[in-house]
Amino acid sequence: MASDNTPSDREVDDPDKSDSASTRRGLLRAAAGATVAGAASTAGCLGVTTPADVAARNQVSGNVAHFVGPSWLADNREDVVVLDARNVERFRKERIYGARRVPFDAITSRRSTDAGLVPDAEAIADAFAEVGVSPDDDVLVYGASVGSRVTRTAFALAALGHEGDIKALNGGLSGWNGRLGTGSRDRVQEAEYEPDPAESAWVTREWLADRVGTFNGDGPGLVDVRVPEAYVGAPASDALNPDNDRHGHLPGAIGVHWVGNVAGRRMTEPGRLVQLYENQAELDRAGTVVVYGDDNVDPTSTWLTLRAIGFEDVRVYDGGFGEWANVEDDRGRYPVETKTSVVVETEGSVGGDDGGGDFSCTG
Structure with missing residues (x-):
């Protein structure tokens, strides 16, 4: 496999600080049993942040x-x-x-x-x-x-x-x-990967079309992860994808914006996620739940979040609303709805490499 010869992976710390690096790793391991609440009441609030604080x-x-x-x-x-x-x-x-x-x-x-x-x-x-x-x-x-x-x-x-x-x-x-x-990655030996596709991880347009009218009723749960304005097809909203011929959501879907899964750089507290999806959205953790968005990236946040809190059968509509909204033939088989909307409000924010922390001594 081709690779350039620019500097490859290297340790950022100076070579003579290997003992310090070992200490850091030990502190990370020691913090394994700590809780977020515990960290908020200790050294971080005194203006001193240790590796143990970060881990906790x-x-x-x-x-x-x-x-x-x-x-x-x-x-x-x-x-x-x-x-x-x-x-x-x-x-x-x-x-x-x-x-x-x-x-x-x-x-x-x-x-x-x-x-x-x-x-x-x-x-x-x-x-x-x-x-x-x-x-x-x-x-x-x-x-x-x-x-x-x-x-x-x-x-x-x-x-x-x-x-x-x-x-x-x-x-x-x-x-x-x-x-x-830092720098370009090290050379790695290419592997052999023969896929054994897990088709139970996703659904298709036709799978959904066969079940229109049953979602969140007698059939599977269906969650639209887009912002509420896109979910209801709000006229003139900046949230609407201009590439889509139609706007709204799949009939019977509930709207739960995926950002509610994330609190800065971390996953939202699990108890809040259970409250959001089981109690407010009324999804059945033992049943099939399908998630979709405008594309096939954002829905995977809800896919992994639901699996993390114990939902047994979660699937992604990989074609996304863009495929559904722009189908060319027999649009009556692929209806779009703007009324009878159920939107579950979420709170969340996605952090990034902005240099600012999302940790507060006041909680």
Whole structure:
């Protein structure tokens, strides 16, 4: 595989600070049992932030799947493949040491079938193979936060039928106080990745069309993850995609904006997520839930969030509202609704590499 000869991964700390790096890793491990609330009442509020504070803020506690904190990564760094979901400029500037970057265009690629657009398993598998990911590797994905680029990468692996564990780093890169790398990535040995597509991870346009009239009633739960203005097709709203011929939502879908899954760089507190999706949205954790947005990236945030809090069967409509709204033939089979709207209000914000913290001593 081609690679340039510019400086590869290197440790940001000076060589004579190896003891300090070891101490940092020890502090990360020691903070594994700490809670976010505990961190908010200790050193951070005195103007001193330690590696243990950082780890504790981003620690994931309770019965939560897939999301892990930096202390988990400190303990398991040698056993997982670390994937960076950010763009190439940020990747080269600074990243977790040894991380690999998968081209985002590749893992969002789709192919056309008679039933509609579906993930292009061959193209996605080739992208992971190129950076040395094998089907049985345990993988951790991180980004600037736990936003939808991270969750789309996780979904792409799941769609391939990935056999290893798939985890996302709570807090993103800013939560990591371990070894860092810069420059172009190290050469890695290309792997073989024969996909075994997990078709239960997604649904098609035709699958949905066959069930119109049953969503959130006798049939599957259906969640529109776009902003409310797009969901109701608000006239003249900037939220409307000008490339879509029709606006609104699939009949019976409820609107729950995906940003409610994220609090800055971290996942929203799990208890609030259960309240949001089980109590307010009234989704059945034991039933099938389908999520969709305008494309096939943002819905994966809700896909991973629901799986993390115990929903058993969550699927992505990979074609997205754009495919549904712009279908050319027999539009009566693919109706769009603007009335009878159910919007569940969410609160959330997605952090990034802005240099500012999302931690407050006042909570």
